[in-house]
Structures are given as C-alpha cells and as structure tokens.
Amino acid sequence: MTIHARQDTGVAPLPELSTVVSSISRDSPRPLIWAYLAVSGAVFVLMMLLGVLMRMAQGGSIVLPPEWFYRVMTLHGVGMVGISGLAGASIMWHFASRHLDLSPKILATNLVLFLAGVLLLFGPVLISGYAAGWTFLYPLPRLSGGVWSQTAAAVHLTGLLLVGVGFLLLHLDVARAIFAKYGSLGRALGWPQLFGRSTEEPPPAAVVASTMVLIVNVLGLVSGAGILVMSIVNLLVPNFEIDALLAKNMIFFFGHVFINATIYMSVIAVYEILPVYAKRPWKVSRVFLAAWTASTVMVVIVYPHHLLMDLAMPAWTRVLGQVVSYASGLPVLLVTAFGGLTLMYRSGVRWDTAASLLFLSLFGWSAGVIPAVIDGTLAMNRVLHNTQWVPGHFHFYLLLGLVSMVFGFMYFSIRQARDGTDNLWDRCAFWGFTIGALGVVLTFLAAGRVGVPRRFAVHLPEWATYSTVGAWFGVVVALAASIFVARFVARLRAPA
Amino acid sequence: MLPPIAWYLTLTGVIALGSIFWIVAAGASHKAPPVSVQTARIRRLCTWALGLLAFPITLASLSYAPLVTEAAIPAGTESVEVVGHQWFWELSQTQVPAGELIEFKVTSADVNHGFAIYDPESRLIAQTQAMPGYTNSLQVRFEEPGTYKILCLEYCGLVHHGMSSTIEVIHSQHAAN
Ligand code: HEM
Ligand SMILES: [Cu+2]
Numbered sequence: 107m108t109i110h111a112r113q114d115t116g117v118a119p120l121p122e123l124s125t126v127v128s129s130i131s132r133d134s135p136r137p138l139i140w141a142y143l144a145v146s147g148a149v150f151v152l153m154m155l156l157g158v159l160m161r162m163a164q165g166g167s168i169v170l171p172p173e174w175f176y177r178v179m180t181l182h183g184v185g186m187v188g189i190s191g192l193a194g195a196s197i198m199w200h201f202a203s204r205h206l207d208l209s210p211k212i213l214a215t216n217l218v219l220f221l222a223g224v225l226l227l228f229g230p231v232l233i234s235g236y237a238a239g240w241t242f243l244y245p246l247p248r249l250s251g252g253v254w255s256q257t258a259a260a261v262h263l264t265g266l267l268l269v270g271v272g273f274l275l276l277h278l279d280v281a282r283a284i285f286a287k288y289g290s291l292g293r294a295l296g297w298p299q300l301f302g303r304s305t306e307e308p309p310p311a312a313v314v315a316s317t318m319v320l321i322v323n324v325l326g327l328v329s330g331a332g333i334l335v336m337s338i339v340n341l342l343v344p345n346f347e348i349d350a351l352l353a354k355n356m357i358f359f360f361g362h363v364f365i366n367a368t369i370y371m372s373v374i375a376v377y378e379i380l381p382v383y384a385k386r387p388w389k390v391s392r393v394f395l396a397a398w399t400a401s402t403v404m405v406v407i408v409y410p411h412h413l414l415m416d417l418a419m420p421a422w423t424r425v426l427g428q429v430v431s432y433a434s435g436l437p438v439l440l441v442t443a444f445g446g447l448t449l450m451y452r453s454g455v456r457w458d459t460a461a462s463l464l465f466l467s468l469f470g471w472s473a474g475v476i477p478a479v480i481d482g483t484l485a486m487n488r489v490l491h492n493t494q495w496v497p498g499h500f501h502f503y504l505l506l507g508l509v510s511m512v513f514g515f516m517y518f519s520i521r522q523a524r525d526g527t528d529n530l531w532d533r534c535a536f537w538g539f540t541i542g543a544l545g546v547v548l549t550f551l552a553a554g555r556v557g558v559p560r561r562f563a564v565h566l567p568e569w570a571t572y573s574t575v576g577a578w579f580g581v582v583v584a585l586a587a588s589i590f591v592a593r594f595v596a597r598l599r600a601p602a
Numbered sequence: 603m604l605p606p607i608a609w610y611l612t613l614t615g616v617i618a619l620g621s622i623f624w625i626v627a628a629g630a631s632h633k634a635p636p637v638s639v640q641t642a643r644i645r646r647l648c649t650w651a652l653g654l655l656a657f658p659i660t661l662a663s664l665s666y667a668p669l670v671t672e673a674a675i676p677a678g679t680e681s682v683e684v685v686g687h688q689w690f691w692e693l694s695q696t697q698v699p700a701g702e703l704i705e706f707k708v709t710s711a712d713v714n715h716g717f718a719i720y721d722p723e724s725r726l727i728a729q730t731q732a733m734p735g736y737t738n739s740l741q742v743r744f745e746e747p748g749t750y751k752i753l754c755l756e757y758c759g760l761v762h763h764g765m766s767s768t769i770e771v772i773h774s775q776h777a778a779n
C-alpha cells in the first residue's frame with residue numbers, strides 16, 4: 107500500500123524547478139532561521155580549524171602542549187555537538203512550521219540560551235583550563251588532578267544545562283503544536299495509517315520526523331539535565347556522591363540520543379528538498395512510517411553499545427547493544443538511502459550544489475553506518491573501542507552526513523530567497539569538501555585499525571602519518587566549508 | 603586479526619555503496635518514468651537478504667563475544683589486581699605465564715580509566731573500563747611470551763596519554779614441562 111504525500115508539502119505535483127522555487131518562496135526562511143544558519147556555518151568552520159589543530163598536533167607538525175590539546179578537544183567536541191543540534195533544529199523548525207503552528211518566540215529563546223550557554227561553556231575552558239571533554243564523565247569534572255577548579259567545572263556544566271534547556275523548550279513547543287493539530291504523538295507518527303486501516307493521508311515527513319525527535323530528545327535531555335544537576339551539586343557538596351556507573355549510563359544515554367537527533371532533524375531537508383529537484387514526491391509510505399516508529403524505539407534502547415567494555419553492566423544489556431545496533435542500521439539504509447536513490451534515479455535532475463550536497467549526505471549517513479555497526483559488535487568492540495576507529499565512524503556520518511545536510515539546506519534556501527546560480531567556487535568547494543571529508547574519515551579509521559587510541563594529546567612517532575595526512579585533508583574540508591559560508595553570507599547580503 | 607577484518611569489510615561496504623550512489627548520480631540527469639514497482643521489489647529483496655544475513659552473523663559474532671561472567675571463571679585462575687590512578691597503573695603483579703587464562707580485576711581509585719593491553723607487535727588485544735566503585739573482570743590468555751604494553755583508553759585528564767605500564771608474559775610452567 108502506498109500513501110501519497112500531502113499536496114501542501116510543496117513537492118507534488120511538480121512543475122519546472124524555477125517555478126517551484128518561486129512558488130514556494132512563501133516558505134522562504136524567516137530572518138531567525140538565517141541567523142541560525144549564519145551562526146551554524148561560522149561555528150562549523152571555527153570548530154573544523156580546531157580539529158585540524160588537534161590532528162596536526164597528533165602528527166607532530168605543530169606543538170600543542172597537552173593542557174591545550176585537551177582544552178581544544180573539549181571545545182571541538184562540545185562546539186560541534188552543540189552546533190549540530192542548533193543547525194538541525196533550524197531545519198526541523200523551518201519545515202515543521204509549514205504544517206504546525208510553532209512559536210517563533212521559542213525559536214528565538216533557544217538561540218539566546220544557546221549563545222549565553224556557549225559563553226559559559228567556553229569561558230572556563232579558555233580562561234581556567236577546564237578540559238573534561240564534551241562527555242563530562244563523572245567524576246572527572248571534579249577530580250581534575252589539580253588542573254582546573256571546581257568553579258570552572260560548575261560554570262561549564264551550567265552552560266551545558268542552559269543549552270539543554272533551550273532545546274527542551276523547543277521540543278516541548280513542537281509537542282504543543284502537534285497535540286493541537288493531531289491530538290496525539292501516535293497520530294503524528296502515522297500510527298492509524300501504519301497499524302490501523304485509516305486511509306486518511308498520513309502526516310508529512312517533516313511532522314513524522316519532528317515527532318520522533320521530540321520523543322527521543324526529551325528523554326535524552328531530561329536524562330542529561332538530571333546528571334548535570336547531580337554533577338553540579340556534587341561539585342558544590344562533595345559529600346553528595348554519585349554512582350559512577352549510573353552517571354555513565356545517564357551521560358551516554360543523553361549523548362547518544364542528542365547526537366542522533368541532530369541527524370534525524372537534519373534529514374528532513376533531504377525529504378523536503380530532493381523531491382523538488384527530482385520533480386517526484388517523496389512518498390510517506392507505510393514502510394516509511396514503520397521505519398520512523400522503529401527508529402524512535404531503537405535510538406532509545408541502543409545506547410548500551412557505548413558501554414560494551416563496561417563488564418560490570420549486565421551481559422544482556424551488552425548483547426542488546428549489539429543486536430539493536432545491527433537492527434537500527436536498517437531503517438536508515440532501507441528507507442532513507444534507498445528512498446533517495448530511487449527518487450533521483452533517472453529523474454532528469456540538474457545537479458547543483460544544494461542537490462549534490464543533499465545526495466552526498468545520504469551516502470555519508472548510510473556508509474557511516476558500516477564502521478559503526480562493526481564497532482557495535484562485541485567481539486570487535488574489544489579491539490576497536492576508544493581507538494580512533496570511533497572518531498572515524500562518527501565523523502563519517504557527522505561530517506559527510508549531517509554537515510552536508512546543513513550546507514545543502516543552506517544552499518537551497520538562499521537560492522530560493524535570493525536566486526543566482528552556482529559558479530566554479532561552489533563546484534570546487536563541493537568536491538573539496540567531499541574528498542577532504544573522505545580523507546579525514548579514512549585516516550581516522552586506518553589509525554583505528556592499528557590500535558591508535560583516541561583522545562591522545564601525544565602520539566607515537568609511528569602513528570604520525572595518519573595524523574598528518576588527516577590534518578591536510580582537514581585543511582581542505584575547512585577551506586571548502588569557508589567557501590560555503592562565504593557564498594551564503596554574500597548572497598544573504600545581496601538584495602532579494 | 604579482527605581490526606584488519608573490520609577495515610576491509612568497511613572499505614568493501616563503502617566502495618560498494620559509493621559505486622551505487624555514483625552510478626545513480628551519473629545517470630540521474632537522464633529522464634525516465636519512476637520505477638516504483640521494480641524498486642518495491644528490490645527493496646523487499648534487500649530487506650530479506652539483510653535480515654537473513656543478520657541472523658548467522660549475529661550468532662557467530664556473539665559466540666566470540668567477551669561475555670564470560672565471574673561465575674564461569676575456573677577455580678584457580680591466576681588473577682591480577684589492577685587499579686587505575688591519575689595518572690599511573692597499579693598492578694598486583696607484572697609477570698604472568700603464557701598460555702594460561704589470566705583474570706584481571708580492574709578498578710579505579712579516582713576517575714574512569716580504560717585498561718587496554720597491547721601485544722609486543724603493538725596490536726590492541728583486550729580492554730575493559732576501570733571505574734571507581736566497580737570491579738570489571740577481564741579474562742585474557744596470552745599466546746606468546748614477551749613484553750605487553752598497557753595504555754589508558756578512557757580520557758582521564760591531563761596525562762591520559764602518558765598513563766602506560768607493561769606486563770611481562772613468560773613461558774609457563776606447563777609449557778616448560
Ligand atoms: C575538518 C573537519 C574535522 C576535523 C579535522 C576534525 C578533527 C577531530 C580530531 C583530531 C578529533 C580528536 C580525535 C581523537 O580522539 O584523537 C575530533 C574529535 C571529535 N570531533 Fe571532529 N573534526 C572535524 C569535524 C567534525 C565535525 C563536523 C563534527 C560534528 C558535527 C565533529 C565532532 C567531533 C566530536 C564529537 C569529537 C569527539 C571529541 C572528544 O573525543 O571529546 N568533528 N575531531
Ligand atoms: Cu550511540
């Protein structure tokens with residue numbers, strides 16, 4: 107059974123691209139979304155430069171004292187994860203607001219809380235040497251071995267809490283709008299069409315995805331806020347002890363869900379924009395609905411795959427971690443990647459930078475699943491966990507997947523609003539980005555293969571080649587991303 | 603042995619997937635009617651294929667999984683107490699026999715650490731987390747005598763990268779007899 111996409115998604119039926127672009131310009135992003143995108147672009151580039159710095163230090167081409175390496179690592183981690191959330195949220199909000207009555211005030215509040223949070227996050231790192239990593243694994247923030255103060259840790263964690271509260275508000279606002287229009291989360295996930303006999307049109311993809319993300323991210327953010335508050339209390343009142351394994355579970359649950367949610371928000375851009383190029387609808391079929399419902403459950407229960415080497419965890423959680431890791435790769439591959447491939451197949455598309463980036467993102471996301479699933483295998487995890495195999499697989503779907511989605515959305519929306527065609531700069535940036543990102547990712551994976559540990563400020567000389575080659579690929583990525591951002595800003599400033 | 607398998611599996615998968623994306627992208631500027639019937643069939647085929655593959659792979663890989671519980675460790679197994687500190691390892695003994703099952707009882711005196719053993723050829727052979735308040739039991743059988751290196755695989759602060767130690771694996775009594 108196939109259910110056709112709603113007519114009001116602006117994707118079906120589909121006339122020529124130029125008329126499509128002008129006819130959906132009523133959906134041209136509001137200024138706040140531009141602000142989100144500008145901030146995201148700038149922070150992505152900045153954080154990439156920090157990544158290059160780390161990789162060069164590991165390769166020995168520059169000297170970065172360990173206390174600075176770990177500060178840079180903390181900034182890069184928390185900055186990248188945070189900005190991925192912000193960029194993803196802008197994509198989700200933009201498309202969901204076509205169907206839902208969302209509050210622009212909340213959107214603005216989230217941005218303000220984010221920026222305020224970033225000050226609190228970065229201050230202690232740059233000024234007081236805080237460097238417990240973005241995962242703030244208890245009790246490291248408190249026990250730094252004399253490197254940073256309790257105050258620095260408390261301020262940093264408060265910053266994280268602030269950012270988290272902003273996202274929580276945003277998702278709760280989406281929930282409010284969904285209840286107002288659909289009455290329940292199940293209906294917004296298309297359950298009557300999936301499980302029942304309803305022949306009504308299912309909710310549009312943007313609503314289904316926003317609902318999934320709201321469910322998982324509210325759970326994740328509540329867990330994250332919980333452990334943050336506990337950690338802050340622990341900093342102020344050291345007698346208040348936390349169980350280290352409980353803390354680890356709460357932190358990895360939050361971290362895993364949050365970073366996954368950034369992709370599940372951003373992929374909405376693929377569902378909404380690629381059909382405009384293919385001049386075919388992206389059908390919200392039963393398979394699609396089933397995949398998103400399955401993902402909702404799996405993203406929540408798969409997090410023990412981060413704890414496979416915690417032998418104190420019950421064995422069944424670790425087996426579950428492996429089995430669900432395998433299963434959770436399938437909806438991505440079989441629905442989104444396969445859907446995107448068949449959508450574009452002989453569609454007569456004229457590739458531009460936006461379409462290319464979005465298509466690339468499907469490759470990046472689904473190919474990144476391969477090393478991730480391998481790492482989720484218990485026997486493999488024993489020799490890959492916390493080696494550079496891990497940054498290898500997550501940079502795969504974050505850099506080639508998520509970041510391509512964000513820049514793809516940026517290119518499409520600015521083109522919609524300001525018009526103008528792509529030039530040689532855009533094409534060079536696209537290929538530079540693709541090749542550079544593949545280089546960054548493969549050098550990480552190759553280093554993981556020979557057991558190079560992740561998060562090491564100082565590497566052995568025999569590991570230097572991976573790092574140095576990776577660093578130069580990183581330079582290419584950062585250059586390409588700067589071009590993306592520069593082109594975006596230049597077009598944004600041009601008259602509409 | 604496992605990391606190269608992981609690497610080649612990944613390369614194969616990435617190249618195969620990349621080729622599919624490449625072929626579709628290259629042919630996408632031509633126009634043809636949508637192919638919904640065939641694609642539904644292909645997807646069903648892929649789903650079945652992946653589903654059928656997943657079962658044996660899961661079962662086989664789980665049989666190699668390090669899932670031995672405390673109770674399953676044979677009596678008389680030699681054990682080594684390991685305590686992680688910022689930033690050094692404390693081991694109750696640094697010499698163990700080759701060819702026999704050794705149990706490492708791993709914990710931490712302060713923050714989380716990762717207890718990882720590298721063989722004389724610098725290959726990572728086993729690891730577990732070192733956590734305050736918990737003891738993780740890691741079983742290892744060292745095949746070859748030699749000097750094995752210990753590194754920390756969980757970020758623990760300023761000297762995380764410098765937190766190393768060694769274990770000497772010597773010819774065992776059994777082997778000598
Ligand atoms: C030019 C592109 C990039 C380069 C060169 C780069 C480089 C690095 C390096 C060298 C590390 C530390 C690796 C180690 O553990 O030894 C790292 C960690 C990390 N990167 Fe990137 N990165 C890039 C882009 C990104 C992007 C786009 C994201 C997310 C959207 C990201 C997210 C992270 C995260 C979450 C960590 C983990 C930090 C930690 O271990 O605490 N990176 N990156
Ligand atoms: Cu995860």
Ligand SMILES: [Cu+2]
Nearest residue numbers: 754756758762
């Ligand atoms: Cu460490």
